[in-house]
Amino acid sequence: MALEIRMPALSPTMEEGTLARWLVKVGDEISSGDIMAEIETDKATMEFEAVDEGTLAAILIEEGTENVAVGSVIAMLAEEGEDIADVKAPSGDSAPASDEAQAEPAKSEDAPEDAAKPASNEGAKATPVARRIAAASGTDLSTVEGSGPRGKIIKADVEAIRGGTQDPPQRSGNRVIASPLARKLAGDQGIDLADVTGSGPGGRIVKADIDSFTPTAKSAPAASQDAKAPATSATQQAASDYDAPYEEQKLNNVRKVIARRLTEAKQTVPHIYLTVDIRLDPLLELRKQLNASLEPDGIKLSVNDLIIKALAKALHREPQCNVSFQGDVMHQYTRQDISVAVAAPSGLITPIIRDAGKKSLADISNEMKELAGKAREGKLQPHEYQGGTASLSNLGMFGTKQFDAVINPPQGMILAVGAGEQRPYVVDGELTVATVMSATGSFDHRAIDGVDGAKLMDQLKTLIENPMGLVV
Incomplete structure (x- = not known):
């Protein structure tokens, strides 16, 4: 079977x-x-x-x-x-209700016409997601054409109505069955779905059918009805006030989640920002010595590796900042799990160095290199990026002097690190030139008071300017 x-x-x-x-x-x-x-x-x-x-x-x-x-x-x-x-595809009854549900079984030639008609939308079923979207947008489900099994209304059907891309419901027995992606591509290219032969289950029109479709004399007029419609090239003319040309780029799931979570964070989390200037020369000298001694082992520490350790140690010394706001309660963590921002092709992701406060610099360096590589290849496992008690974002390698990072809920803080640069700086009461970087902590003010955030930033500064504390 x-x-x-x-x-x-x-x-x-x-x-x-x-x-x-x-x-x-x-x-x-x-x-x-x-x-x-x-x-x-x-x-x-x-x-x-x-x-x-x-x-x-x-x-x-x-x-x-x-x-x-x-x-x-x-x-x-x-x-x-x-x-x-x-082998036959499962019927609509056995397949789970999903927003990309399988197509209806092909209609039998001998079946009565009434039996072939899709069920009236007035009594049509809809997936929970479709009902939720319809309720939120005020869409009447009786006006929506269901493209799921047995005429079931799915998410794409409601979104098509909201976006004005779905035609009024057709009640004939010759209803065109197509995937939402195929419908979108056909609309973009001016293809009449009635002219396309479907190769999917039950004759469903899928993306491959649109890609391989060659317009016939019948469909050519439909494609040329609107002489002002853009060509099928990627670059289109924007319908904005400025008529600037643009290239439409589809959002992947990662980018959608980033957009949603950052919007929620800025709307719901009261941020407080605290910035300190930190002299890097002692840290750079220690890094040079450690790399010389670790070279036979093939280990090369980065400045970021040392800052990860410094943040973890600072959180250990100021545990009131290693927290998350949970509504009526607050979670104070006894371990420092540092989420480190990595730019991947699909978008920003934050692999985690767990228990960073107790790990050696060499272990942090090796683990960070492995996680960053997997992040860029899109091969991180869920346990490698889900969780974390605080975050670190370092844009210093791009020359950014200072910035304010957005907190990653439910975490209570994130550290934003800028570039080290030569600046006038007072050392032991004398004005000199030193390598200085600006570091800004963003804190959830519901969970962390300003004075506690200031204490954490002071501990971070102390650890980096006196870095021997990072190797013990």
């Missing part, structure tokens, strides 16, 4: 994801542990490993499809001795 391969939950908070890329094709022999696909979650792009063995009989969700609900059937696996031609 064929096995159903379902959309996995690759993180505790994942409810849906984007099937970014298939790494196998129909007919391939699959063994347990084989990498089958790359899936984009709300945090990173991760590899999906096969659990069962067999022959890949069908791919039901095309690559590039967004908002695929966890638990949706995405492929079928034929067991040993089973002919892949005999």
